[in-house]
Amino acid sequence: MGCPGFDQLIDFLDGALNPKVARGIEEHLAEGCKKCVGTREWYDRVRSLARSDTRFDPSPWAHRRALALFEERGKVKPRVAAGLAIARLIYDSLQQPLLVGTRSEAVTQRQLVYQTREHSVELQIVPHSKLTAELVGQVLPRGESGFASVAGILIDLMRKEESVWSTLTNDNGEFIVSDIGMGEYDLLVETRGRTLRVPRLDISLSR
Amino acid sequence: MKKRGSVAAATEFNQKTDRELVNECLADNARAWEALLARYERLIYSIPIRLGIPHHEAEEIFQTVSLILFRKLATLREHERIISWLTTTTRRECWRFGVLKSRHRRGPANELADPSRDEPSAEQLAYERRMADERHEILWQALSELPERCRDLLVMLFYLDKEMTYEEVAEQMNMPESSIGPTRGRCLQKLRKILQGRI
Numbered sequence: 001m002g003c004p005g006f007d008q009l010i011d012f013l014d015g016a017l018n019p020k021v022a023r024g025i026e027e028h029l030a031e032g033c034k035k036c037v038g039t040r041e042w043y044d045r046v047r048s049l050a051r052s053d054t055r056f057d058p059s060p061w062a063h064r065r066a067l068a069l070f071e072e073r074g075k076v077k078p079r080v081a082a083g084l085a086i087a088r089l090i091y092d093s094l095q096q097p098l099l100v101g102t103r104s105e106a107v108t109q110r111q112l113v114y115q116t117r118e119h120s121v122e123l124q125i126v127p128h129s130k131l132t133a134e135l136v137g138q139v140l141p142r143g144e145s146g147f148a149s150v151a152g153i154l155i156d157l158m159r160k161e162e163s164v165w166s167t168l169t170n171d172n173g174e175f176i177v178s179d180i181g182m183g184e185y186d187l188l189v190e191t192r193g194r195t196l197r198v199p200r201l202d203i204s205l206s207r
Numbered sequence: 208m209k210k211r212g213s214v215a216a217a218t219e220f221n222q223k224t225d226r227e228l229v230n231e232c233l234a235d236n237a238r239a240w241e242a243l244l245a246r247y248e249r250l251i252y253s254i255p256i257r258l259g260i261p262h263h264e265a266e267e268i269f270q271t272v273s274l275i276l277f278r279k280l281a282t283l284r285e286h287e288r289i290i291s292w293l294t295t296t297t298r299r300e301c302w303r304f305g306v307l308k309s310r311h312r313r314g315p316a317n318e319l320a321d322p323s324r325d326e327p328s329a330e331q332l333a334y335e336r337r338m339a340d341e342r343h344e345i346l347w348q349a350l351s352e353l354p355e356r357c358r359d360l361l362v363m364l365f366y367l368d369k370e371m372t373y374e375e376v377a378e379q380m381n382m383p384e385s386s387i388g389p390t391r392g393r394c395l396q397k398l399r400k401i402l403q404g405r406i
Contacts, residue, residue, distance in 0.1 A: 007391070056362075065270060066244055069240070154279065163279075
């Protein structure tokens with residue numbers, strides 16, 4: 001056979017061709033076609049060089065820390081085993097009377113506070129556009145000083161039982177979720193020992 | 208590529224699907240977690256690096272995403288789309304990291320949590336030195352001269368440990384699967400021209 005096209009030769013080198021075509025190219029290379037052998041050698045060099053580059057390797061230290069998660073956290077328990085606490089809404093700034101002279105359309109953000117027996121969740125909804133908003137929140141332990149129990153916990157914003165955004169709280173129990181479409185969500189907060197659910201969280205700014 | 212002590216796990220678990228690895232993790236098999244990390248750590252780490260985030264900050268993001276992945280093992284549903292999920296989550300963490308940094312001047316609590324302060328080790332320095340390898344640098348420079356789309360595609364194909372299928376690459380690049388082969392061909396030709404036999 002004559003020289004394969006460049007794409008076909010690369011497919012061959014990646015092992016992506018069917019055996020019959022691959023055999024033909026193999027024979028062609030065995031005949032010593034300078035151009036194709038040169039391309040093969042070049043491609044092999046680039047590929048192996050890239051593979052041996054540590055540019056995208058996290059450092060050995062970071063790798064070990066990530067590995068250690070398994071030992072530090074013990075067994076991975078399914079969420080259902082942890083128990084569920086439903087948070088209730090105790091404050092919604094949209095439900096408050098407007099100040100005299102304020103137009104109802106002038107709402108620029110919304111505050112919500114939810115509570116369970118053990119935690120409160122303070123939420124702020126800030127619009128990005130007519131269709132999207134940013135959700136800034138903080139999980140606070142009730143009857144406990146400090147934030148140790150709410151640092152680094154998993155936050156899941158769910159829509160129709162599908163996770164649309166997962167993140168962790170920072171050292172102060174704060175989290176941020178951005179560019180989410182207006183609508184109704186459930187917010188799951190993986191507190192130590194149990195899952196806190198904020199049901200039917202209405203991401204909107206209209207009364 | 209050398210995988211820092213994860214060779215055994217990588218060999219044993221190489222053929223397993225993501226779903227199988229996740230199930231093994233849930234069955235308390237630490238080596239499955241090791242294999243899952245080995246499969247995806249380059250993908251995760253490459254995202255902040257490609258966004259120009261410095262290494263010590265990229266490592267914080269890597270830690271956070273690893274932790275989110277670990278915490279979500281039990282509730283991951285679409286195991287076959289774990290690449291997409293990881294990419295989205297990592298990009299968001301990069302964004303969040305930038306936002307939080309600009310909103311709050313990092314206070315003492317966060318400074319203590321900064322991993323770069325924990326262990327500025329010889330290992331870290333050796334790592335930096337390895338990165339300076341000349342031939343790697345020549346290739347990287349040449350890649351940097353390519354249009355962004357080409358660079359992203361070739362990085363995905365060459366640099367990430369996980370062998371990505373055309374379908375996965377197409378999803379990541381938001382382009383039709385049928386375009387991957389020809390686009391890759393054009394990008395490689397450009398790369399070869401830029402390199403001009405230098406490697």
